[in-house]
Amino acid sequence: MPDVSGHDLPTDVLACIELCVDCHKACTQTAMHGLQTGGEHAEAGHLRLMLDCAQICQTSADFMMRGSDLHEHVCRACAEVCRRCAADCERLAGDDNRMAACAEQCRRCADACEQMSRGHARGMTGAAAAVRGDGRDTIARSDPVQTRGRSTERASGGRGAKRLSGRRG
Helix, strand or coil: CECCCCCECCHHHHHHHHHHHHHHHHHHHHHHHHHHHCHHHHCHHHHHHHHHHHHHHHHHHHHHHHCCCCHHHHHHHHHHHHHHHHHHHHHHHCCCHHHHHHHHHHHHHHHHHHHHHHHHHCCCCHHHHHHHCCCCCCCCCCCCCCCHHHHHHHHHHCHHHHHHHCCCC
8 A cells, every 4th residue: 555655655554554443443343332232331431432542543544544754643642542442341341252352452453553653763764764765764664755854844843833833822
């Protein structure tokens, strides 16, 4: 699958995207199962956590598919939400195979997203290094368009930053 710049996404990124999409589906379906089951499975806090998990997983997949240079931040948040959701689903699993399967899917997604956030934090990686041709990093990642320096410069020195700095709430 190519990113928005036409470069193929690395295998580890594609695997993480797939796990995020699968976790989104598992949490959404299991939330509906919880509503039907009732009791603790339908507690507002539990359902909210499952829907939060589903949403952050979809958002993480979207950021990676676009090759966003911000995906490591979203993946870090996704890993945290998935771990909390896994623990809560495990707490309620008992004999409920659906809840146990959701917990396992959340753990898999959390592990992959954590790896994405750690790998990217070491610097420009994979496709982006290949685009630039400097070979500074050999870890396959989806950051194909911008270097961190340009992204940071744009975020802190562009018109948007000046406009926002003048606003006081």
